[in-house]
Amino acid sequence: MDFSSLVNPTVLTQPVYEPGKPIEDVARELGLDPQTIIKLASNENPFGPSPKAVAAARQALEHGQLYPDGGCYALRQSLARKWGLGADQFIVGNGSNEILELIGHAFLRGGDEVVMGAPAFVVYKLVTLLFGAKAVEVPLRRHGHDLPAMAAAITPRTKLVFVASPNNPTGVSNATAELLAFAEALPEHVVLVYDEAYAEYLDSPPDVRPLIKAGRKVIALRTFSKIYGLASLRVGYGYASAEAARLLGRVRQPFNVNAIGQAAALAALDDEAFATRCRNENRAGLAQLEAGCRALGLEFVPSDANFMLISVGDGAAAFDALQRKGVIVRPVGSYGLPTWLRVTVGTHAQNERLLHELGQWCRRVRT
Ligand SMILES: Cc1ncc(COP(=O)(O)O)c(C=O)c1O
Known part of the structure; x- marks a missing residue:
């Protein structure tokens, strides 16, 4: 008799949560320097804690x-x-x-x-x-x-x-x-x-x-x-x-x-001053991402949060391509949104890098 036959049956059908990929995993899998990787996958605060x-x-x-x-x-x-x-x-x-x-x-x-x-x-x-x-x-x-x-x-x-x-x-x-x-x-x-x-x-x-x-x-x-x-x-x-x-x-x-x-x-x-600064930075970051998407001709969902959905065609392939460049985002196929990526609003420089890599992705799939 194995464990599975003893377990509460709910456990056998329970779906498993898929978290955003940790920087260390991506560095190990792709042989990248962790210092060069940015993670915009889990809606974390790019400015750290107060x-x-x-x-x-x-x-x-x-x-x-x-x-x-x-x-x-x-x-x-x-x-x-x-x-x-x-x-x-x-x-x-x-x-x-x-x-x-x-x-x-x-x-x-x-x-x-x-x-x-x-x-x-x-x-x-x-x-x-x-x-x-x-x-x-x-x-x-x-x-x-x-x-x-x-x-x-x-x-x-x-x-x-x-x-x-x-x-x-x-x-x-x-x-x-x-x-x-x-x-x-x-x-x-x-x-x-x-x-x-x-x-x-x-x-x-x-x-x-x-x-x-x-x-x-x-x-x-x-x-x-x-x-x-x-x-x-x-x-x-x-x-x-x-x-x-x-x-x-x-x-x-x-x-x-x-x-x-x-x-x-x-x-x-x-430290509400810190939270207020983060809120303002996030608003500027959303505007930066929106402008970047418009320039690339990419559809996006205007967001009220610290992340944004961007339509990229094949979300899983775009996720993979960006990850190889050291930019971790979130594919959302498991949410029933296979043509979208969910990206966290980063610092100005991180957003620039994300938009650059999205631009490269667009050039590749449009040619
Ligand atoms: C809508 C929503 N609720 C709750 C959580 C859980 O957050 P935590 O457990 O880190 O407080 C998250 C995390 O991403 C979320 O997106």
Whole structure:
């Protein structure tokens, strides 16, 4: 008898997450100098973390022998001040990915339905399937969530609805009024998981706190992996009613967020000037990429986030060609977008290099 015959059957059919390729892998596989490779594949912050966050992380490392504060007291206090909510309304996770999984643990059972956009962040589907629930995928409209169609897909079996605004992999956000009306109209038995991973890149993102205060079943998710540049340290958080935060807290590991990440996140929250600079740089980078695509005659999807979809014909081949030149981007065939690449907005110089290599690719396929 092998392990597979003993395992929970869900595991055998569970799809596997495909991350952006790490620089070291590409260097090894292609014999390139890692110093010359740029990674624009995982929507990371090209400006790194705030120096204040780095200093705080270094200091926390000195106490690496101690278990972290499993309750993330200081970070939740700081988040409570920032958002004007109670500290008991926050749940901190090992990236917002972990909170997505905690939501699955807490709410999903076999037979439940989960409504999500298609394509949307693939982890929504992974979590849904992991807990034996059914993914009800609603095609996007003009690359954004089709909220009326999502509302129409809700049945008495629906337990969760995932909405990311801006959406990944398209970068398109929903209008505030439309999003809030959608949330308000959801039936009592449905929890809205509103994923704000890229909300800091918007000038004025929708504010769901009044909905939470009014008792609506909304769990909002944020991350320190994007504008705060701390993807490696794995810190994300959710905010909701105190009841929802408490329920999610019951299913987390005792020490789910490491102390170095907690210290860095706390310092990052105190350096809003850094986040503002990154937001402005990102806006300039998007404009640079848009202008470059127009000059190359490449279609793109105007984005509200720190990444952009660019139509290149054969996405897998373009990914491969760029990678050979040391530019790692993301093919999105697995998201049902085989003719597109998803590229992260880099520094000015990184964007130039990306556009140069895209130009070379265009010349090759057009001649
Ligand atoms: C829409 C969305 N949500 C959540 C995440 C997870 O982020 P993390 O686990 O790093 O906080 C990502 C990461 O790319 C994302 O794109």
